[in-house]
Amino acid sequence: MQEDFHYYATYCAAYLAGYSHEDSLSIAYSAQFVDHCSATLLKKVHAPLAAATTQLQSELMEARTDLIGLQNITRIWASFHFLPYDLYAPVKAWSKTYRNKYRLICKPNGDLIVRTVNLAKEKDLESVGIAMHVMADTWAHAYFAGTPSQVINNTDFEFYEVLDGDGEGKETCEKRISFRHNPAAKDDLERHLYTNSINNGSENSIMNLGHGRAGHLPDYSFAHYKYQPAWGNYEVIDKDNPSDYLHAFCQMIFAMKYFRGKVDIFEKERYDFEAAAEWMDHIHAILRKRQLDASEEWKALGEELSGQEIPRFDIHAYQKTYGEAPEELKDQTPFGRFIIAAMRQKSMVTNAVFESGNMLAGISIDYWKNGFRGIRDYKKLTKVLENSMK
Numbered sequence: 001m002q003e004d005f006h007y008y009a010t011y012c013a014a015y016l017a018g019y020s021h022e023d024s025l026s027i028a029y030s031a032q033f034v035d036h037c038s039a040t041l042l043k044k045v046h047a048p049l050a051a052a053t054t055q056l057q058s059e060l061m062e063a064r065t066d067l068i069g070l071q072n073i074t075r076i077w078a079s080f081h082f083l084p085y086d087l088y089a090p091v092k093a094w095s096k097t098y099r100n101k102y103r104l105i106c107k108p109n110g111d112l113i114v115r116t117v118n119l120a121k122e123k124d125l126e127s128v129g130i131a132m133h134v135m136a137d138t139w140a141h142a143y144f145a146g147t148p149s150q151v152i153n154n155t156d157f158e159f160y161e162v163l164d165g166d167g168e169g170k171e172t173c174e175k176r177i178s179f180r181h182n183p184a185a186k187d188d189l190e191r192h193l194y195t196n197s198i199n200n201g202s203e204n205s206i207m208n209l210g211h212g213r214a215g216h217l218p219d220y221s222f223a224h225y226k227y228q229p230a231w232g233n234y235e236v237i238d239k240d241n242p243s244d245y246l247h248a249f250c251q252m253i254f255a256m257k258y259f260r261g262k263v264d265i266f267e268k269e270r271y272d273f274e275a276a277a278e279w280m281d282h283i284h285a286i287l288r289k290r291q292l293d294a295s296e297e298w299k300a301l302g303e304e305l306s307g308q309e310i311p312r313f314d315i316h317a318y319q320k321t322y323g324e325a326p327e328e329l330k331d332q333t334p335f336g337r338f339i340i341a342a343m344r345q346k347s348m349v350t351n352a353v354f355e356s357g358n359m360l361a362g363i364s365i366d367y368w369k370n371g372f373r374g375i376r377d378y379k380k381l382t383k384v385l386e387n388s389m390k
Contacts, residue, residue: 030129
């Protein structure tokens with residue numbers, strides 16, 4: 001997903017869930033900031049690198065693809081952008097390496113999204129924002145995995161865009177999608193020409209991370225496409241983003257009502273369509289409009305909902321406050337709270353992957369049973385946990 005959904009649509013969902021304008025902005029900011037909190041940025045403000053929630057293209061191009069490098073990549077992308085659906089999915093007659101990668105495939109409504117939501121319950125707004133980013137991406141990024149893998153993430157020549165009829169004489173049809181590899185070129189919607197990553201036969205090439213081989217199609221709410229992945233025995237995947245994005249939006253409303261105490265239990269496959277009913281025609285129109293960026297439409301809807309102006313996302317908004325705060329107060333700044341929330345989410349997912357017998361995200365040790373044995377920066381997280389239990 002892009003800023004249009006992670007920032008502006010998340011604001012709309014938060015407001016419909018009952019949050020104030022100010023709190024909705026805080027949630028939306030953290031949801032969008034997940035796509036910006038890189039090691040490069042964290043180094044600049046002298047923050048723990050374990051809080052990285054994304055990797056810049058420049059970082060990825062220099063990333064190691066040995067075991068240690070792949071584990072770091074997987075911790076980031078599986079934790080925040082491609083949450084695994086079933087870490088224990090049955091896989092027959094394949095190698096352990098393939099099985100481990102297959103089990104990292106992302107889809108909505110897995111057990112880990114329940115754990116993600118419950119992890120953010122009764123926490124700060126930054127935790128809510130991160131959980132909403134993860135939830136939304138389970139819908140947009142379904143059928144891809146947050147680890148480099150050609151066999152899992154590659155697409156094929158039989159890739160079609162479905163143009164749905166509008167009920168006014170236009171019939172549904174399919175157009176073959178063409179891909180190119182020029183990152184400077186905008187996607188051409190009229191010609192069904194999209195930019196994707198370069199085909200690389202190496203199983204662990206960074207070009208085979210996530211949905212790179214499908215370009216930005218998973219990030220466009222209007223996109224409805226079909227393809228045949230190798231992991232699915234080349235059966236057709238029919239990915240209907242307008243429907244999926246609507247479910248994501250209404251699931252976010254339900255989850256945020258749970259955070260506010262208006263719902264007693266968070267249940268997967270629950271969507272608050274009722275809360276959005278008054279605005280449903282407007283939302284449908286935004287989701288189905290063929291455009292590269294729907295920010296203006298979502299922004300207008302959010303401002304109509306609250307009657308307040310939604311400022312543009314500013315990546316630098318909280319960095320100065322964090323940098324100038326005394327060391328003992330950094331964790332209490334918005335940026336500091338985001339860091340702790342990000343480390344908490346990454347630690348939970350990494351531990352779940354490790355406990356399933358899958359080493360692709362690295363070794364995870366239960367701190368309370370075994371003491372600290374892990375990435376140095378996580379000492380900060382364990383200290384926060386210890387203080388919260390006093």
